[in-house]
Amino acid sequence: MGAPTRADTxxxxxxxxxxxxxxxxxxxxxxxxxxxxxxxxxxxxLIPAYRPDGRLPGLVTDLVRxxxxxxxxxxxxGSGPEYAQVFRAASARGADVVGHGRNRGKGAALRTGLSRxxxxxxxxxxxxxxxxxQHRPADIAAVARRVHATGHMALxxxxxxxxxxxxxxxxxxxxxxxxxxxxxxxxxDTQTGLRGYPAGQTAWLADVPGERYEWxxxxxxxxxxxxxxxxxxxxxxxxxxxxxxSHFRPLRDSARIYAxxxxxxxASLSAFVIxxxxxxxxxxLTGNLLTSVVGAxxxxxxxxxxxxxxxxxxxxxxxxxxxxxxxxxxLALLAAGYVLLRVLTGIGVPLWLAKPLGxxxxxxxxxxxxxxxxxxxxx
Numbered sequence: 001m002g003a004p005t006r007a008d009t010x011x012x013x014x015x016x017x018x019x020x021x022x023x024x025x026x027x028x029x030x031x032x033x034x035x036x037x038x039x040x041x042x043x044x045x046l047i048p049a050y051r052p053d054g055r056l057p058g059l060v061t062d063l064v065r066x067x068x069x070x071x072x073x074x075x076x077x078g079s080g081p082e083y084a085q086v087f088r089a090a091s092a093r094g095a096d097v098v099g100h101g102r103n104r105g106k107g108a109a110l111r112t113g114l115s116r117x118x119x120x121x122x123x124x125x126x127x128x129x130x131x132x133x134q135h136r137p138a139d140i141a142a143v144a145r146r147v148h149a150t151g152h153m154a155l156x157x158x159x160x161x162x163x164x165x166x167x168x169x170x171x172x173x174x175x176x177x178x179x180x181x182x183x184x185x186x187x188x189d190t191q192t193g194l195r196g197y198p199a200g201q202t203a204w205l206a207d208v209p210g211e212r213y214e215w216x217x218x219x220x221x222x223x224x225x226x227x228x229x230x231x232x233x234x235x236x237x238x239x240x241x242x243x244x245x246s247h248f249r250p251l252r253d254s255a256r257i258y259a260x261x262x263x264x265x266x267a268s269l270s271a272f273v274i275x276x277x278x279x280x281x282x283x284x285l286t287g288n289l290l291t292s293v294v295g296a297x298x299x300x301x302x303x304x305x306x307x308x309x310x311x312x313x314x315x316x317x318x319x320x321x322x323x324x325x326x327x328x329x330x331l332a333l334l335a336a337g338y339v340l341l342r343v344l345t346g347i348g349v350p351l352w353l354a355k356p357l358g359x360x361x362x363x364x365x366x367x368x369x370x371x372x373x374x375x376x377x378x379x
Contacts, residue, residue, distance in 0.1 A: 041121040042199075043070040043144050047095075048109035049087075049131035050077040056131050057089035064094045066137040067144065071096060071121060074131075075113040078103035106193075107208075107215025114202050123199050130193040139194060139235035146233050147196035153223060154231040155187070156194030175217065178265070183224045184364055188232055190220060209313065225371050263311040264367060271304035276355055283351070293338050301330045312375035325374045333362055 045063050049056055060072050076087050076099030091097045098116060100109065110128055117126050125147045129135040139156055146154040175190045193216065197205070204226060210218045223230055278296025286292060305326050314322050340358035345351055 041069070041071050041124045042148070043067060044117045044121050044124045044126045045070055045072045045140060045144075046075070046110065046113040046117060046126055046128045047072065047131050048075045048077055048106050048113060048128070049079065050103060050106070050109070051079045051083055052086050052131045054086065054089075055133045056086055057093050059129075059131065059133070059137070060090045060093045060095045062137040063140065066141050070144075071117075071124070073098070073113055073117055075099060075109040075116075077106070077109040105212030105215075107210045107212050107218075110215065111206065111208075114197070114205055118202055125196060125199050126202060127196040128193065135194045136236055139233075142235065143194055143196045143233050146231050147198050150229075150231055151198045151201075152229040152231050153198070153201075154196040154233055155189065156192050156196075156235040157187075157189040157232045158192060158235060158237040159188070179217070179220065183221070184368070185220075185224055185230075187220070187230075190217060192216075192235075194235060195219075225376065227372075264308070267304060267307035267311050268363065268366075270307065271300045272356070272359060274303055275300035275359070279355060280352070289341065289345075289351075290338065293341065294334065297330065297334050297337075301326075308370055309375065312371060314375040322375055326370075329366070329369050329374055333366055336362055 045067070047056070047059070056074070060074070063070065063072050072090075072095040074087065074090050074095045074097045076083070076097060078100045079087070087097050087099070098112070100112065113128070114126060117124065125144060127140055127144045127147065129140050135156065143154050143156045146152075176187055179190050180186050191213075195216075204222065205219065208215060208218045208222050220230075275296045278299055279292045282292035282295045283289065305323065308326075309319070309322065337358050340361065341351070341354050344354035344357060349357070
């Protein structure tokens, strides 16, 4: 199989959606910058690796054969001297190897590799793949073809058929559901490590927060926020018995992965509880629906504003600017919510039920507006 071309998109099904420091050469390996590299490299395969086994050198060999002319960039994420031989073998088979002095996490390794790839080969597409054998060279090539043909970010999507570990099947399903609730995007595989980025369109990745596995989910949230097109390419689902080579820590890393999604959902639920209690209490005191809705929303809206400033990581010093935009959005949602309550209670729906139904209908609108307009500073 030759290097990807614009016309060669493969036959696998696809789906499109729109909406740093501490670097060193791995032990005994020449840093990538010291090698002589072609001035026109069209593809870089980036592989973050932490304590890899002997499959890594074989993967490098397969990639060099499968994708002639590509560069394979391996980031040793602080594996330690006992793994130096594996990285030396990968280097001997054609990989450019750099590393961290200590383990910093997959997100940090990917960010380091993307920065280095952009520095050395600015005209190259970058495809990120795992070092544990889950991504076949043919699937890496398929994602590379899709990125090169469309100029869009691409995900290698597993269908989770066959002998897949239960924690992987359940974990991916839960994350995909939460992601869809928070963004409206229906992605088949939010945890895939096989991802492609088009040449010249990786600068935004430096601003994505996170150091470990949660970084990859944050990338998808940022892509949604930026309105990027995302392609999905179906790939094989490959797991070894027991998934022994995985360094994923189910409890700790799952908490990191879900945090960006649960932050917004949690803030919304907290504000909803405050708002619901406020409407019920004020309606008992005043008997006036409009007064109850406005008063409760003032309290819950203020609490939600400060919670969402943290969730969306609003820039320091932007409280007043974001507050003005938030108030404008809140007023629009308040009017819409009041109209919905009037309509629902007018057709016989009790107030205690009409309130969550109306607010639920406005949830997605509120989320998209806050991510794209309220807390996002234009550059």
